[in-house]
Amino acid sequence: MEVIITASPVEASAQAARIAAGVVRAKPGAVLGLATGSTPLRFYDELAGMHARGKLDLAQVTTFNLDEYTGLGPQHPQSYAWFMREHFFSRVNIAPERIHIPDGLARDIPAHCAEYEAAIRAAGGIDLQLLGVGSDGHIGFNEPSSSLGSRTRLKTLNERTIRDNARFFASPEEVPRHVITMGVGTILEARRCLVLAFGEAKAAAVAAMVEGPVTADVPASALQFHASCTLIVDEPAASRLKRAEYYRWVYHNKPEWQRV
Ligand code: F6R
Numbered sequence: 001m002e003v004i005i006t007a008s009p010v011e012a013s014a015q016a017a018r019i020a021a022g023v024v025r026a027k028p029g030a031v032l033g034l035a036t037g038s039t040p041l042r043f044y045d046e047l048a049g050m051h052a053r054g055k056l057d058l059a060q061v062t063t064f065n066l067d068e069y070t071g072l073g074p075q076h077p078q079s080y081a082w083f084m085r086e087h088f089f090s091r092v093n094i095a096p097e098r099i100h101i102p103d104g105l106a107r108d109i110p111a112h113c114a115e116y117e118a119a120i121r122a123a124g125g126i127d128l129q130l131l132g133v134g135s136d137g138h139i140g141f142n143e144p145s146s147s148l149g150s151r152t153r154l155k156t157l158n159e160r161t162i163r164d165n166a167r168f169f170a171s172p173e174e175v176p177r178h179v180i181t182m183g184v185g186t187i188l189e190a191r192r193c194l195v196l197a198f199g200e201a202k203a204a205a206v207a208a209m210v211e212g213p214v215t216a217d218v219p220a221s222a223l224q225f226h227a228s229c230t231l232i233v234d235e236p237a238a239s240r241l242k243r244a245e246y247y248r249w250v251y252h253n254k255p256e257w258q259r260v
Helices: 009-026 041-052 080-087 109-122 159-168 184-188 200-211 219-225 244-252
Strands: 002-006 031-034 062-065 067-069 128-131 153-156 178-181 192-197 229-234
Touching: 002 009, 002 244, 009 031, 009 041, 009 128, 009 192, 009 229, 062 109, 067 080, 109 153, 109 178, 184 219, 192 200, 192 219, 200 219, 200 229
Parallel strands: 002 229, 031 062, 031 128, 128 192, 192 229
Antiparallel strands: 067 178, 153 178
C-alpha cells in the first residue's frame, strides 16, 4: 500500500483530487466509486472547483456510491443521496442516469443488492474507489467481523459507528440501525483504491489497516491485498504508524514519472 503523509487535510484532498482528475482525463468514461462522511468533503470541493474552472469534464463518468442508510429516501437530508447532491452532484456535470446510490427504500433488499453488483459489472467495474475509514476500521459500512469476501448487502451498524455518525442527526436514536453497503470483496475489485483519513481519532484504525494483520476485525486491513491502493493521511491520522519515516522516505524518493 502506498502511504502519503501530508501536512493537512487540505493538502491531502488536493492531492486526492489530482489523482481522481488524472483517472478521468485518461479515461473520460471512468467509473468512480464514491464515499460520503466528513472526510471527502474537501475532495469534492476540489473536484467541483476544477470543474468550475473548466479543467474537469465529468460528462461521461459513471458513479457508484459505497452505501446508504435503509429507511431514508433521497429526499431525507441525512440520506447519502442527499449528501451527494448537496456536496458534489449539484456542482458538476455527471449525467443523473449514470449516478448510482443504493436505494435506502428498496423493498426487496437482497434483489436490490444483486442488481447493484450487476450494474457495477455492466459498467465495466470501478476504476477508482474513494474510501474513508471508520474509527473502528470499517470501509464502506463493513463493520468489524464483516467477511473479507463480502458483496453488497444489508449490514447492521455497531454502536460505535452509530455514535460517530450521530453528529449528523438530532440524536443517536435517529441514526438508522441498518445500511446497504458494498462488500469488502466488491471494494477489492476496484482497479484502484484511494483512501483518505484525517485526525487523531483515525490514528489507531489507520495503523491497524496498514501495519496490522489482515483480519475481519479491521475490514480496512483487507486493502493490504489490493494491488493498487493509495492512502493519504494528515499528520494526526499518521501518528501511530510505526513506519511513518519510511513512508515519507519513499514518497520523497519517488521517481518523477510516479508523481501526481
Ligand atoms: C461513507 C462510508 C464510511 C465513511 C467512514 C468515515 O460512505 O462508507 O466508511 O467513510 O465512516 O466517516 P467520516 O469521513 O465521516 O469520518
